[in-house]
Amino acid sequence: GENVEQHPSTLSVQEGDSAVIKCTYSDSASNYFPWYKQELGKRPQLIIDIRSNVGEKKDQRIAVTLNKTAKHFSLHITETQPEDSAVYFCAASRGTSYDKVIFGPGTSLSVIP
Amino acid sequence: EAQVTQNPRYLITVTGKKLTVTCSQNMNHEYMSWYRQDPGLGLRQIYYSMNVEVTDKGDVPEGYKVSRKEKRNFPLILESPSPNQTSLYFCASTPLPGLKETQYFGPGTRLLVL
Numbered sequence: 250g251e252n253v254e255q256h257p258s259t260l261s262v263q264e265g266d267s268a269v270i271k272c273t274y275s276d277s278a279s280n281y282f283p284w285y286k287q288e289l290g291k292r293p294q295l296i297i298d299i300r301s302n303v304g305e306k307k308d309q310r311i312a313v314t315l316n317k318t319a320k321h322f323s324l325h326i327t328e329t330q331p332e333d334s335a336v337y338f339c340a341a342s343r344g345t346s347y348d349k350v351i352f353g354p355g356t357s358l359s360v361i362p
Numbered sequence: 363e364a365q366v367t368q369n370p371r372y373l374i375t376v377t378g379k380k381l382t383v384t385c386s387q388n389m390n391h392e393y394m395s396w397y398r399q400d401p402g403l404g405l406r407q408i409y410y411s412m413n414v415e416v417t418d419k420g421d422v423p424e425g426y427k428v429s430r431k432e433k434r435n436f437p438l439i440l441e442s443p444s445p446n447q448t449s450l451y452f453c454a455s456t457p458l459p460g461l462k463e464t465q466y467f468g469p470g471t472r473l474l475v476l
Contacts, residue, residue: 292470350465352404355402
């Protein structure tokens with residue numbers, strides 16, 4: 250079946266450094282790729298998303314890149330801050346509607362002050 | 363306030379005792395979904411619904427049922443719970459594509475099946 254792989258599973262960075270999380274998906278029909286942040290004990294929240302018709306999207310310190318040929322997409326966080334510490338999930342889905350959504354297993358990011 | 367609510371938030375039950383976790387949203391969203399979250403496995407979709415009376419299986423539907431009789435409600439039913447259904451469950455809703463597609467998650471329901 251379809252799956253989404255995510256690496257690394259844990260990531261520690263110094264405050265101010267950049268963090269990169271990478272995902273690979275198997276379903277070539279996927280064309281919507283959201284990223285979620287989940288702080289400890291809280292619900293997931295969408296932080297950025299990208300569609301297959303663009304290669305990159307940026308929102309302040311967060312950016313997502315997509316390589317549809319290689320079926321890779323990545324989250325980039327620059328100038329990390331302690332409040333960026335959380336678990337980050339990537340996901341992939343088909344079509345223009347949400348349909349079935351496949352999540353990656355998550356990356357636990359720790360930003361060390 | 364726009365929100366997704368789930369009840370109960372915490373539940374301890376025994377194997378085989380039917381239970382229902384309710385989910386309700388007040389945003390008139392068409393799409394609703396249930397996920398379970400387990401350590402190291404991330405979020406796995408159980409069932410989703412594109413609209414009233416339209417439901418479909420996600421990645422891990424075995425042992426679960428859902429219904430969508432009203433737009434705002436999407437209950438998750440465990441007819442005969444087993445210990446491997448011990449998990450953290452999230453309900454989520456989103457409007458149809460073409461609008462803001464943020465998926466709003468409920469606060470979660472932590473279920474322990476003994």
